[in-house]
Amino acid sequence: MTKQLRDDLDRFAEDHGYSGRSEVIREACQSLLDEYQETEYEGRLVLGTITAVFGYDAPEIERRMMDLRHEFEAAIRSNSHNCLADNAGCVETFVIEAEYDVVLDFIATVRGVDESVSVEYTVVPVDVMNIEAGESLEESTG
Structure with a gap:
């Protein structure tokens, strides 16, 4: 520490x-x-948005983020890297679609990249999103 x-x-x-x-x-x-305790999402397909913030000009962290893109490429739907104004830091954003345990594994792996990386995430079951999208579509066409 x-x-x-x-x-x-x-x-x-x-x-x-x-x-x-x-x-x-x-x-x-x-x-x-x-x-990481069992939840209602266990065994379900989920969509996770993971945001990692870390210091600017941290080539080892950036290299590890690139390794993660390759390691989890089957599940990653989107990935972006942005530098904050005045080189205040970097933001790496991943959108990942996979079973819940795979998403948790990905989050834990991102957290383990370096102690200076701050990680935030959201997880939503895909089947819930499909139901909500279907209801909205029916309401607007009904």
Whole structure:
């Protein structure tokens, strides 16, 4: 763990009333584990949008993102890389369509690229999207 991360954890703990860094880490670990517990999406085809933000001019991270595009190419529907204004950072966005466990594996892999990568995501079951799209179409043509 880098000194910067330790300092950030200590500051976060103090600002939010935690007893210390270990309590913050314990809660974060529990939250992460809860994310990967079986859900109603288990075994279903889902569409995931994954956004990774990282520092500008990080060739090793960019190279690893490219490796992920190849590793998961069967499931990736879209991928873009954008640099933020004034070289403030880079944003890598993936749209992936696969079974839920594959999408979770992809998210975990992106998170594991480097500790400096910030990852956000959304997951929606494809069959729910199809039903909602069908209802909207019927309503507009009915």
